[in-house]
Amino acid sequence: MRPTQDPRPLAVVTGASSGIGEKMAVAFARRGFDLVVVARRADRLTALQTLITSTCGVDVECVAADLASRAGLALVQQALADRDVDVLVNNAGAGWIGTFAEAPMERQLEIIDVNCRSLIGLTQAVLPGLLQRRRGRVVQIASVAGFMPGPRSSVYYASKAFVVSHSEALRHELADSGVTVTLVCPGPVATEFQRSSGVRGTMGGAALMSDVAVAEASVEAALAGRFLVVPGFANRLLVALSALLPRRLTAALVDRLQRKRQEAGADDV
Numbered sequence: 001m002r003p004t005q006d007p008r009p010l011a012v013v014t015g016a017s018s019g020i021g022e023k024m025a026v027a028f029a030r031r032g033f034d035l036v037v038v039a040r041r042a043d044r045l046t047a048l049q050t051l052i053t054s055t056c057g058v059d060v061e062c063v064a065a066d067l068a069s070r071a072g073l074a075l076v077q078q079a080l081a082d083r084d085v086d087v088l089v090n091n092a093g094a095g096w097i098g099t100f101a102e103a104p105m106e107r108q109l110e111i112i113d114v115n116c117r118s119l120i121g122l123t124q125a126v127l128p129g130l131l132q133r134r135r136g137r138v139v140q141i142a143s144v145a146g147f148m149p150g151p152r153s154s155v156y157y158a159s160k161a162f163v164v165s166h167s168e169a170l171r172h173e174l175a176d177s178g179v180t181v182t183l184v185c186p187g188p189v190a191t192e193f194q195r196s197s198g199v200r201g202t203m204g205g206a207a208l209m210s211d212v213a214v215a216e217a218s219v220e221a222a223l224a225g226r227f228l229v230v231p232g233f234a235n236r237l238l239v240a241l242s243a244l245l246p247r248r249l250t251a252a253l254v255d256r257l258q259r260k261r262q263e264a265g266a267d268d269v
């Protein structure tokens with residue numbers, strides 16, 4: 001039993017059943033954090049719990065919840081209500097490729113509920129505790145998509161723009177509070193996300209980054225209290241270019257790239 005006067009810090013990671021979230025959970029555990037891991041697939045969370053507890057010797061609580069639903073969000077909020085959270089990672093995310101007119105409405109609303117609604121609901125749930133203790137990290141996993149309009153994935157891109165805008169404002173509001181915000185904006189990463197959102201290929205043929213590399217960069221930045229993380233030189237260039245180009249031209253370029261990814265996906269599924 002560990003001494004009560006020296007509790008381990010606690011990191012909460014949503015979308016920890018695969019990809020970037022899973023690797024971030026491992027990265028925090030290796031740094032001595034206890035964990036609350038959240039996703040729908042309970043079997044994956046349990047497997048992660050077994051791996052982490054046996055290799056890192058920290059405690060892992062699994063919360064199986066659908067963050068697209070009000071009940072699922074409430075379940076996670078309840079699980080965190082009596083915990084002293086040190087780090088919240090809002091990583092769970094959903095996407096879809098296809099034009100707005102052809103995309104299933106349920107899926108579009110699910111993207112908003114997971115990528116935006118649950119992120120706000122969890123951030124606001126833990127913030128009073130962080131502010132009271134005058135320390136803590138909020139980590140929002142957005143995307144380079146948050147900096148540009150995204151034809152053929154318009155709701156996903158807009159959801160990430162929401163996260164970028166909200167994080168920039170929250171960072172300002174929290175200045176000098178002891179609580180930091182880290183905004184992570186990866187480019188294409190090799191995870192299950194490609195398959196679940198019907199995407200193949202990358203933006204302009206750039207190599208997919210590994211989820212481990214993105215997770216490590218994100219955890220390091222969060223613990224150092226840095227605000228913006230865009231992993232990979234090509235992705236930083238993309239973000240810089242998108243700030244310079246007219247939005248209409250960027251939309252046309254993204255449309256071309258997304259069309260290719262959509263066609264590749266249709267061939268592959």
Ligand SMILES: NC(=O)c1ccc[n+]([C@@H]2O[C@H](COP(=O)([O-])OP(=O)(O)OC[C@H]3O[C@@H](n4cnc5c(N)ncnc54)[C@H](OP(=O)(O)O)[C@@H]3O)[C@@H](O)[C@H]2O)c1
Nearest residue numbers: 015017018019020039040041067092093143188189191193
């Ligand atoms: N991969 C990329 O190219 C890329 C690029 C930029 C940004 N991102 C962002 O990175 C984040 C992580 O994605 P990833 O690439 O690691 O993809 P991933 O491997 O598909 O992971 C997505 C995670 O989100 C969880 N999730 C999805 N819908 C959920 C729901 N309704 N309720 C609870 N959990 C849900 C999934 O768990 P369950 O299915 O078990 O629920 C899974 O753990 C996302 O926010 C994504 O937008 C990804």
